[in-house]
Amino acid sequence: MNIEIKKSKKPVKYDQALKFMENRLFEINNKKKGDLIWILQHDDIYTAGKSYNKNEIIDKSIKIINTNRGGKITYHGPGQLVCYFVIDLKKRKKDIRKFISLIEKTIIDTLKFYNIETFSDKENIGIWYKDKSEIKKVAAIGVRISKWIAYHGFSININNKLEKYNAIIPCGIKDKGVTSLKKISDQDYTNLENKLIENFITNLEN
Numbered sequence: 573m574n575i576e577i578k579k580s581k582k583p584v585k586y587d588q589a590l591k592f593m594e595n596r597l598f599e600i601n602n603k604k605k606g607d608l609i610w611i612l613q614h615d616d617i618y619t620a621g622k623s624y625n626k627n628e629i630i631d632k633s634i635k636i637i638n639t640n641r642g643g644k645i646t647y648h649g650p651g652q653l654v655c656y657f658v659i660d661l662k663k664r665k666k667d668i669r670k671f672i673s674l675i676e677k678t679i680i681d682t683l684k685f686y687n688i689e690t691f692s693d694k695e696n697i698g699i700w701y702k703d704k705s706e707i708k709k710v711a712a713i714g715v716r717i718s719k720w721i722a723y724h725g726f727s728i729n730i731n732n733k734l735e736k737y738n739a740i741i742p743c744g745i746k747d748k749g750v751t752s753l754k755k756i757s758d759q760d761y762t763n764l765e766n767k768l769i770e771n772f773i774t775n776l777e778n
Contacts, residue, residue, distance in 0.1 A: 651731040
């Protein structure tokens with residue numbers, strides 16, 4: 573299975589990333605190129621998926637970028653790992669739920685390598701960590717399917733500014749918090765992106 577791995581060292585503008593993914597989707601659909609996994613970071617930005625509600629914006633002064641992915645409002649910024657992909661599900665099982673489960677497993681398996689136990693939730697998409705009595709989100713997932721090609725992706729909070737989430741109701745969920753890997757366990761996450769890619773490819777091939 574030939575999957576191109578792309579890593580951007582400098583922050584990528586959101587609109588440029590979206591344009592790149594949509595172009596890749598067109599190329600895959602026309603059999604000109606293969607699947608893509610792309611690791612990057614964004615500068616501070618709030619993006620809203622198709623199912624967001626305006627009352628989920630607490631600070632009305634922030635700029636929201638509307639996007640065609642699934643989900644609600646989230647924040648991206650420095651210290652957060654973003655994994656975008658363009659994956660042809662026609663080569664695999666045309667099962668959206670199974671593909672989301674595959675993403676969840678990829679993140680959970682990767683964090684387990686760092687001795688961090690996390691879990692998914694059927695009611696609230698994303699990856700969660702139980703911090704004493706409080707459940708907090710550590711990774712957000714937002715996917716769109718077009719022509720049975722999955723794109724957009726997920727983000728993992730490593731060492732980003734959590735106060736940025738105070739401006740919104742993250743992913744529209746009021747009763748749960750947000751955390752980061754550094755808050756959970758202060759260790760070196762330099763190799764996390766490589767472990768993540770390794771697990772993602774393994775799960776895609778199974």
